Amino acid sequence: MSIDEKERQALIQALVAELSASEPLHLDYEMIEAYVDGRSDAIDREIVSSHAAMCAMCGRELRDLETFAAQHRPRRNWLPFAAAAIAAGLIIAIIPLLRPSATVLSLHDGGREISLTTDGQLAGINGLTSDDARRITNALRAGSLTVPPAATQLEKSGEALRSTYSSTSSFEPLAPIGCIIVSDRPTFEWTSVPGARYRVEVFSDHFRPVVSSGELGTTHWTVPQPLARGATYVWQVTAIGSKGETTSPAPPVPEARFAVLDERNAKAIARLEQSQPRSHLALGVAYAEAGVTAEAERELQELAGENQGSADARRLLQSLRSH
Amino acid sequence: MRDGLDPQLESLVAARDDLARATALESLLTEIADPVIRRSLFHRLGAREPELDDIRGGVMLRLMRKLDELQRGVSEPIASFTDYVAIVTFHAADDFLRRKQPQRALLSNRIRYLLTHDTRFALWHIERDLVCGLAKWRDKPPRPRPLDPADANERQLGDSLARIFARTGAPLAFHDIVALFAATSNVADGNTPLEDADLRELAPSAFEQLESKQTAEHLWREIEELPARQRTALLLNLREAGGGSAIPLLTSTGLATAEQIADLVGIPPAELASIWNDLPLDDNTIASRLGATRQQVINLRKCARERLARRLSKR
Numbered sequence: 001m002s003i004d005e006k007e008r009q010a011l012i013q014a015l016v017a018e019l020s021a022s023e024p025l026h027l028d029y030e031m032i033e034a035y036v037d038g039r040s041d042a043i044d045r046e047i048v049s050s051h052a053a054m055c056a057m058c059g060r061e062l063r064d065l066e067t068f069a070a071q072h073r074p075r076r077n078w079l080p081f082a083a084a085a086i087a088a089g090l091i092i093a094i095i096p097l098l099r100p101s102a103t104v105l106s107l108h109d110g111g112r113e114i115s116l117t118t119d120g121q122l123a124g125i126n127g128l129t130s131d132d133a134r135r136i137t138n139a140l141r142a143g144s145l146t147v148p149p150a151a152t153q154l155e156k157s158g159e160a161l162r163s164t165y166s167s168t169s170s171f172e173p174l175a176p177i178g179c180i181i182v183s184d185r186p187t188f189e190w191t192s193v194p195g196a197r198y199r200v201e202v203f204s205d206h207f208r209p210v211v212s213s214g215e216l217g218t219t220h221w222t223v224p225q226p227l228a229r230g231a232t233y234v235w236q237v238t239a240i241g242s243k244g245e246t247t248s249p250a251p252p253v254p255e256a257r258f259a260v261l262d263e264r265n266a267k268a269i270a271r272l273e274q275s276q277p278r279s280h281l282a283l284g285v286a287y288a289e290a291g292v293t294a295e296a297e298r299e300l301q302e303l304a305g306e307n308q309g310s311a312d313a314r315r316l317l318q319s320l321r322s323h
Numbered sequence: 324m325r326d327g328l329d330p331q332l333e334s335l336v337a338a339r340d341d342l343a344r345a346t347a348l349e350s351l352l353t354e355i356a357d358p359v360i361r362r363s364l365f366h367r368l369g370a371r372e373p374e375l376d377d378i379r380g381g382v383m384l385r386l387m388r389k390l391d392e393l394q395r396g397v398s399e400p401i402a403s404f405t406d407y408v409a410i411v412t413f414h415a416a417d418d419f420l421r422r423k424q425p426q427r428a429l430l431s432n433r434i435r436y437l438l439t440h441d442t443r444f445a446l447w448h449i450e451r452d453l454v455c456g457l458a459k460w461r462d463k464p465p466r467p468r469p470l471d472p473a474d475a476n477e478r479q480l481g482d483s484l485a486r487i488f489a490r491t492g493a494p495l496a497f498h499d500i501v502a503l504f505a506a507t508s509n510v511a512d513g514n515t516p517l518e519d520a521d522l523r524e525l526a527p528s529a530f531e532q533l534e535s536k537q538t539a540e541h542l543w544r545e546i547e548e549l550p551a552r553q554r555t556a557l558l559l560n561l562r563e564a565g566g567g568s569a570i571p572l573l574t575s576t577g578l579a580t581a582e583q584i585a586d587l588v589g590i591p592p593a594e595l596a597s598i599w600n601d602l603p604l605d606d607n608t609i610a611s612r613l614g615a616t617r618q619q620v621i622n623l624r625k626c627a628r629e630r631l632a633r634r635l636s637k638r
Contacts, residue, residue, distance in 0.1 A: 007572050007575050007576045010564065010569075010572055011539050011563070011569060012542065014561060014562060014564065014572065015561070015569070024625070025625035025626065026414070026418055029432060032432065033435075036436075043613070043614075043615045043619045044619065046553075047619065047623060050553070050629070050630065051622075051625075051626055051629060054626075054630065054633055057418075057425065057428075060425065060429070061421070061428060061429060061432055064432065065432050065433070065436060068432075068433045068436060069436060069440075072437060072481070187540075187544075220540060220541075277551070278551075302550070
C-alpha cells in the first residue's frame with residue numbers, strides 16, 4: 001500500500017470512527033419547550049430543527065407541542081392581559097396614522113426573522129440586489145417557485161436513466177445525471193467493476209467529443225478544464241477489464257445528461273452565497289429559479305426545518321418538488 | 324493519573340497491552356456498570372419488560388465505545404464512572420419509553436407544558452423527581468393521594484388539573500398525573516412498533532461498510548455540504564486513530580488545501596496556520612470560537628453525524 005493510500009485509509013478510518021462515535025442525540029423536553037416558546041438561541045434552533053428533521057420521534061414530539069402550545073394560550077392574571085389589550089388597541093388606532101404596512105408572513109431563516117409586508121417589502125434581510133429581493137418576494141407571495149423547463153426536462157431524462165439501470169445493470173454512472181450543476185468542473189462518479197480500469201468521455205449535446213479522462217484506476221474523475229457554462233453535456237464511462245470493455249450508459253439505455261449552470265446565474269449565485277451564506281430562503285429561491293434543484297431542495301428543507309409550523313416554508317418546498 | 328478522572332478508570336487508561344486492557348474493561352463493565360444499569364432499568368421499566376436485555380446491551384455498547392475513546396485519549400475524562408453509567412442508562416430508558424409509548428410521551432409533554440405555562444400551576448424538582456401542583460405549593464414534597472379517574476379529561480387538561488389538585492389538596496408526583504391521564508385517555512401504545520429513532524443504533528454496521536464502499540472523496544464532499552456550524556464542530560475536533568487531528572490528512576491526501584479547510588471552518592488561513600499544531604481543538608475552545616456552549620458544540624457534532632448518516636445511507 002502506498003503512503004498516499006495509507007493516509008487515505010487513515011482518513012477514512014478517522015471519519016468512520018467519528019460517525020460511529022458517542023451516544024445519539026435526542027431532544028429533551030426542555031429543548032423542545034424552549035424552541036416552541038421561541039426562547040432558543042440561533043444555535044439551539046439549528047440543533048433542534050436539524051435533529052427533528054432526522055428523528056421521527058423527536059420530530060413528532062416537537063410538532064405536537066407546537067400545535068398544543070398554539071391552541072392553549074397560557075392563562076395569565078387579567079391585569080397584564082388588560083394592559084396588553086389596551087396597548088394593542090392603541091397600536092391599532094395609531095397604525096393607520098403612521099401608515100406602516102402589516103406583516104403578512106414571517107419566517108425564521110438562518111437564525112434571523114424575515115418578514116414580508118402587505119406592500120411587498122422584505123424585512124430582516126439586508127444586502128440583496130433588487131432582482132434577488134423581487135424573486136424572493138414573488139416566491140413568498142405566490143407560495144411557489146419557478147423552475148426553468150430545461151431543469152425539469154433534464155430531471156426527467158435522469159429519472160428515465162435511473163429506472164433503466166435499477167433493473168438491468170450493476171455498472172452504472174452515478175453523478176452528475178439529470179441535473180444542472182453549479183461547478184463548471186464536475187466530478188463524475190460511477191459504480192465499480194472488480195479489477196477494471198475506467199475511461200470517461202464527455203460529449204456535447206450533439207454528441208461531439210469534448211473531453212476524455214484517459215485510463216483511471218478510481219471510480220470518480222474531475223474534469224481538469226472548465227466546461228462551457230450554459231451548455232448541456234452527455235457522458236459515458238467505460239470499464240476496461242480482462243474480458244474486454246463495457247460502456248455505460250449505452251443504447252438503448254437513455255443518455256446520462258447534465259448541464260452546467262450559465263454564466264449569469266452562476267455569478268448571481270456566487271454573489272448570493274457570499275453575501276447571504278446563512279439565508280436558506282434566499283439561496284433556496286435562487287437555486288430553484290436557476291434550475292439547480294438538488295441544492296434548492298437542501299436549502300428549502302433547512303428553511304422548513306427552521307419553520308416547522310409554517311405553511312409558507314412548507315409550500316415553497318412542495319412547490320419545488322412538484323414542479 | 325489524568326486530572327478529573329475517576330480512579331476506578333485508572334487501570335483502563337494505564338493499560339499498555341491488549342490483555343491488560345481487556346481485563347480492565349471487563350472488570351469495569353461487569354463489576355461496576357452492570358449492577359448500576361440493572362438497578363436503573365428495574366426502577367424505570369420494571370423487571371418484566373421483554374426488551375430489557377436489548378436496552379442493557381445498547382447501554383453496554385455505548386459504554387464500550389466511550390471507554391475505548393477514553394483509553395485512546397480522544398475523550399474527556401469521566402469524573403464519576405458510576406454517575407456516567409446512570410445517566411447513559413437513564414437516557415436509554417427514556418428514549419426507549421418515548422419510542423415504545425409515543426402517545427404517552429406526547430401526553431406527558433402537553434401536561435408538562437401546561438403546568439409550566441398556566442400561572443395556576445407549577446412544576447418543580449424534589450431531588451431527581453418531578454413534582455407538580457398549584458403554584459402556591461411550589462417546592463413542597465409530593466404527598467401520594469388516591470386519584471379519581473373521573474377528574475381527568477385530556478380534552479380539558481387545565482380544568483382537569485385544577486380539579487385534581489383541588490381534590491388532593493397537596494402536590495403530586497408528575498408521573499402519577501401522567502399515568503392518570505394516560506389511563507383515562509385511550510392512550511393505546513401497547514402494540515406500537517419501535518420506530519427508527521436512531522439510525523446508527525439500528526444499523527451499526529452501516530458506517531463500517533463505508534470503508535470498503537465509499538471513498539474519502541465522497542465522505543469529504545458530504546462534509547462540505549454540512550451547515551457551517553456543524554461542519555466546524557466536526558472538523559476542528561476530528562481525530563485520527565492515534566488521537567491527533569485528522570485535518571492534516573485532508574491536506575496530505577490532496578482532498579483539500581489548508582485554504583479550503585480554513586474557509587470551511589470559518590477561520591482565516593493565517594489563523595488556521597497558527598493553531599495547526601494545536602488541532603484537534605477541545606470542545607470548550609470550539610465553543611468560544613462559535614459563540615456557543617460546550618454542550619451545543621457536542622450537539623452540533625451529533626447533528627452533523629446524523630446528517631452524514633442519513634445522506635450516506637441514501638446512496
